[in-house]
Amino acid sequence: MASSKTKLMLTVDTKAQKVLFAEAGKDFIDFLIYLLSLPIATAVRILNEKNLNPVVGSLSHIYESLEKLPDSFLQPNQDKNSLLNPRAPVYATEIPLMLSDYDLKARKLYKCAACCDYIADVPNLNCDGCKGKVRLVMSYVPPSPANYSLGTVEGGFLKELATYIVMDNLEFMPMSTKMFVSLLRKSVFKDLDSIEEIEVDLGVEEVC
Template sequence: MACSKTKLRLTVDTKAGKVLFAEAGKDFIDFLIYLLSLPIATAVRILKEKNLNPLVGSLSHIYESLEKLPESFLQPNQDKNSLLNPKAPVYATGIPLMLYDYDFKARNSFKCSGCYIHMAEVPNLNCSSCKGKVDLVMSFLPPSPANYSLGPVEGGFLKGVATYIVMDNLEFMPLSTKMFVSSIKKHDVKDLDSLEEIEVDLGVEEVC
């Protein structure tokens, strides 16, 4: 499945040949916030798939070593696939650029079929209360706007009413005239005629 794209509007100083900052909507800022909670193994896997191993350094070696390690070396309550592909956080839905192969419909947890008290993400564990098996499959209900009963809610983390300014170090803040002028002054732009706006499409490959 093709990954989604989001748009950025770059303000470029054509004389200096550099991007001063970008203007972005909530979709891109939602993605930046989502990155804060992304499991490291997931980030490494994405970079490996894009042949960008040098960007993750020794972390890729850890990942590859675990890939090659026989299952017989793992504890019986550990699953190698779960370690290599940890579940992404589910605080919000509709995050653009997020894992394009991640399927909430396939996400399950397991509940004790004896006392119904405990649950786990790994099946067939022994329940600490009744000593039965935690093997009752429970389907995951994603926190989608349709499942939220306290009024209209968008996907993502932020409300869609603001535009944001994003610096080259990924610092971001709501866009305002004051912030725009401050950014221009910070880059010591002498000739406003040298400024040009360029709109670009951003996807997973560009982010990596």
């Protein structure tokens, strides 16, 4: 199970009171990549739950409007819960600071009961092939390390090969001598005496 905390080593300019960059392991970079897979509705719901409504602006009003809308206004092939809580199309295990409260291992797909040639995310749709109902429940098999047969596979998205540098704008890159030279040329380190390293624990509250 993914940890609820991850560590960052911050390089701080104490004189300017500014974080210059962070040193991070694969777990934090996995989390940043995971953010890209979150549907907008999921992100809006999470920020609303954290009382960060101004951050999402008008998107929160769209979410709340749909939440209040009676089901009778929806098309018969639409499900309000799936619209308000869409599932990310990307799956990976052991992502730290997971923001979604659903489990993709419990994801269901529905197969045509007659010709078995078509599947859908929503039950009881008409099959495009035979016009029968797509209603046979199928379980989703996520691409997790446990069911991957080609050798040892780690969780997350990235291999455990490198430490990464994360800039204050969340740009990240593998740590290397060339990267440090580039930072020096950009004059990131203006006063070495004011530079300090601080280790911090990052949790869901800090992320949101």
